Amino acid sequence: MDITCWNCKTVTKLDKFAVEAAIASMDASKLGFHDIVCSSCGKSNRTARDLFVAGLQAFAVVEPEMTKREATLKTKEENAKRRGDDDKKERAKVKEAIKKAKK
Numbered sequence: 001m002d003i004t005c006w007n008c009k010t011v012t013k014l015d016k017f018a019v020e021a022a023i024a025s026m027d028a029s030k031l032g033f034h035d036i037v038c039s040s041c042g043k044s045n046r047t048a049r050d051l052f053v054a055g056l057q058a059f060a061v062v063e064p065e066m067t068k069r070e071a072t073l074k075t076k077e078e079n080a081k082r083r084g085d086d087d088k089k090e091r092a093k094v095k096e097a098i099k100k101a102k103k
């Protein structure tokens with residue numbers, strides 16, 4: 001998750017472990033916020049617990065959702081291909097039937 005510094009607008013990127021550490025620290029301190037110190041100007045960026053929780057959830061869902069979307073796309077492609085093949089077979093059958101009927 002990204003923390004944008006209120007003072008100098010530098011974006012501090014927190015990885016999943018940093019977010020987990022922040023939540024663990026709030027659990028320990030029983031506080032509803034955590035200060036992220038800006039790497040550029042050194043100011044504390046007070047960040048609400050809810051934002052960390054939401055950030056952690058974002059980490060959790062990003063990867064499986066990508067794979068799921070890719071899987072859905074692949075299935076759709078395969079289904080379309082299969083349907084296309086079936087259509088061709090169906091058309092061939094119809095042609096065959098017409099030929100037979102003409103004879």
Ligand SMILES: [Zn+2]
Nearest residue numbers: 005008038041
């Ligand atoms: Zn800053």
